[in-house]
Amino acid sequence: SAVISQKPSRDICQRGTSLTIQCQVDSQVTMMFWYRQQPGQSLTLIATANQGSEATYESGFVIDKFPISRPNLTFSTLTVSNMSPEDSSIYLCSVAADTQYFGPGTRLTVL
Amino acid sequence: QKEVEQNSGPLSVPEGAIASLNCTYSDRGSQSFFWYRQYSGKSPELIMSIYSNGDKEDGRFTAQLNKASQYVSLLIRDSQPSDSATYLCAVRPNAGGTSYGKLTFGQGTILTVHP
Numbered sequence: 001s002a003v004i005s006q007k008p009s010r011d012i013c014q015r016g017t018s019l020t021i022q023c024q025v026d027s028q029v030t031m032m033f034w035y036r037q038q039p040g041q042s043l044t045l046i047a048t049a050n051q052g053s054e055a056t057y058e059s060g061f062v063i064d065k066f067p068i069s070r071p072n073l074t075f076s077t078l079t080v081s082n083m084s085p086e087d088s089s090i091y092l093c094s095v096a097a098d099t100q101y102f103g104p105g106t107r108l109t110v111l
Numbered sequence: 112q113k114e115v116e117q118n119s120g121p122l123s124v125p126e127g128a129i130a131s132l133n134c135t136y137s138d139r140g141s142q143s144f145f146w147y148r149q150y151s152g153k154s155p156e157l158i159m160s161i162y163s164n165g166d167k168e169d170g171r172f173t174a175q176l177n178k179a180s181q182y183v184s185l186l187i188r189d190s191q192p193s194d195s196a197t198y199l200c201a202v203r204p205n206a207g208g209t210s211y212g213k214l215t216f217g218q219g220t221i222l223t224v225h226p
Contacts, residue, residue, distance in 0.1 A: 033213070042199060042216040043155065058213075092154055100145070100214065102154040 002095050004103035012109045020079045021106045023093030028073035031096035038089045049076040083110045115202050117217035130187040132220050134200030143203040146185045148196045190224040197221050
């Protein structure tokens, strides 16, 4: 199994600012992902965080808005840039190991 | 057309009854299917995975897969109030490669088990 932690657990931010979310896994994993869950909605994959190279983004998500770092096999960050109220969501880190696990999530509110 | 569809509910069942949750998917090449449970304010928790046609049982949970009909279901026997949550159906397009781990989720079914 994999234990995933995320920081911060929640934040309230002002429009136009940026927030960086950290994801730490207790073991080395090849595949790490970032998902978004908007209020009352299901999960949508933002991108695959690739170790040592640029992230792979899904349709509708771009690097300028959601830059991702993956410096090693246990850690990744997601930045939500130039935030607007529409970015208010829960952001979840996920890893694929023996199965797929999700972190506890970061609840972001943008005013 | 949504790729993974579920009835959003809410589905309400009495304690001790069988809850039946359904999911259809559009990608016929999909290989792996998952049911996650999500309590309010919490992250999704995997409760069942199924990869081949037929039934898979784990305790009170049974997952059923019919690839010809592109249909997957979850049965919860002897439902308990603690089963009240949103149940998410997730599909992975193929067995490996670059799609591994890239799950497509349905919108979730809200289940309420009342005493």
